[in-house]
Amino acid sequence: MTDNTMHLTTDEIELWAQGLLPAARAIHLADCSLCRVEAERERKIILELVQLPKFAPNAGSWTRVMAQVKVHAPSGDWTA
Numbered sequence: 001m002t003d004n005t006m007h008l009t010t011d012e013i014e015l016w017a018q019g020l021l022p023a024a025r026a027i028h029l030a031d032c033s034l035c036r037v038e039a040e041r042e043r044k045i046i047l048e049l050v051q052l053p054k055f056a057p058n059a060g061s062w063t064r065v066m067a068q069v070k071v072h073a074p075s076g077d078w079t080a
Helices: 010-017 023-031 033-050 061-068
Strands: none
Touching: 010 023, 010 033, 023 033
């Protein structure tokens, strides 16, 4: 199979979604309905993901988490 007849890989579909797919592979995408369906599915997922709210922990979260961490003192002589 030549480059133009092989279906796009997952990485190539991701490149397409970023606008970085090489022209030679874009020709295949334009001609292949299977790859177009997969690429559009990927685009839909990306659009849904970017609409999700961003998660950021509260300002005191780190302090509260670290207050719960128990660090045990080493037992025995570690200098031997």
